Amino acid sequence: MSKRPIFVTQPFLPPLEEFTPYLEKIWESKILTNGGPFHQQLEEALCEYLGVKHISLFTNGTIALITALQALRITGEVITTPYSFVATSHALLWNGIKPVFVDINPDTLNLDPNKIESAITPQTTAILPVHCYGHPCNVKSIQNIADLYNLKVIYDAAHAFGVEDTGGSILRHGDLSVLSFHATKVFTTFEGGAIVCPNAKTKQHIDHLKNFGFVDEMTVVMPGINGKMSEINAALGLLQLQHIDKTIAHRREVDRLYRKRLEGVKGIRCLHDTGESVANHAYFPILIGPDYPLTRDELYQKLKNRGVQPRRYFYPLISDFPMYRGIPSAHRDNLPVADNIAHKVLCLPIYPDLEMAVVEEIAQLIVLQTN
Ligand SMILES: *Cc1c(COP(=O)(O)O)cnc(C)c1O
Secondary structure, X not given: OOOOOEEOOOOOOOOHHHOHHHHHHHHHHOOOOOOOHHHHHHHHHHHHHXXXXXXXXXXXXXXXXXXXXXXXXXXXXXXXXXXXXXXXXXXXXXXXXXXXXXXXXXXXOOEOHHHOHHHXXXXXXXXXXXXXXXXXXXXXHHHHHHHHXXXXXXXXXXXXXXXXXXXXXXXXXXXXXXXXXXXXXXXXOXXXXXXXXXXXXXXXXXXXXXXXXXXXXXXXXXXXXXXOOOHHHHHHHHHHXXXXXXXXXXXXXXXXXXXXXXXXXXXXXXXXXXXXXXXXXXXXXXXXXXXXXXXXXXXXXXXXXXXXXXXXXXXXXXXXXXXXXOOHHHOHHHOHHHHHHHOOEEEEOOOOOOOHHHHHHHHHHHHHOOO
């Protein structure tokens, strides 16, 4: 294996000289933030690339999530998944909302729609599902339940940049969808995020919310926050966007090779046969079953010893962290599928610069243990 550790992900950085013209423009104009020209351009470019109507850029995905909940005035209890990055539930706590954890479906690893209804109480105001690993939720069933009980739906779409179902962007579903452009994500502005809005009025409301509540120089109409994306980050996004198709195409190749080598290997299960949807190959999760000669953690250690650093996303479950543990719905008996998957999952390295020879080596290491 290579001398440097192979991380689970690594950002794609275009040649530095491609960024210079953007920097020169910022230096020339001295416009650094507050919805400058690059901010404006990136919002437009993303709407076009993603095939959505309205986007509001943010400083990061977590502030975007917190603001999305504010924008819809969500209170009380919100139904969400324990199988995600901890920011999903943290955004609820930051709004004084009580998370109610519902188990996941064992194939999609997303919120199981069949288990949502029994978790609804008179305090429930919304559902906060995650398109985990960029794999679409069962949006139709979730919307049906939301309609029936008059609940809002906010999708944590942090993994789902560029993902489509047969009708178009997965981001068009629900009341709002939230993206993250963190350095570890498929599309990155180093730090960044966005809210996808269904109409201009909602976008304007969110634009005010992310700028302290200012609607003009003298008028503050709500207790907003500072969630603005800077011009540097927006420029990085514009540059990333020029390379995004190429980088996702390479991810797809890595995905195909892992699948070719690992599918059918005893005790290993590859997830997410993408079917009809357009995938972004953000992650390559595998499940290590009891038929595999090593436990998940033994395989994890073995790979680490060989310079490969896979990640156990999402272990521990959000519901196992101390600030959530005491909530009744966080109990493991309520979340048997999520608990089971969290103990089996391993996310293998997948990123734009990952060499195919290294992918072969990683796959061989995993196969070798079975001989
Ligand atoms: C990355 C991530 C976030 C947080 O996004 P940041 O931009 O890092 O704040 C939220 N939810 C999920 C599922 C994520 O993976």
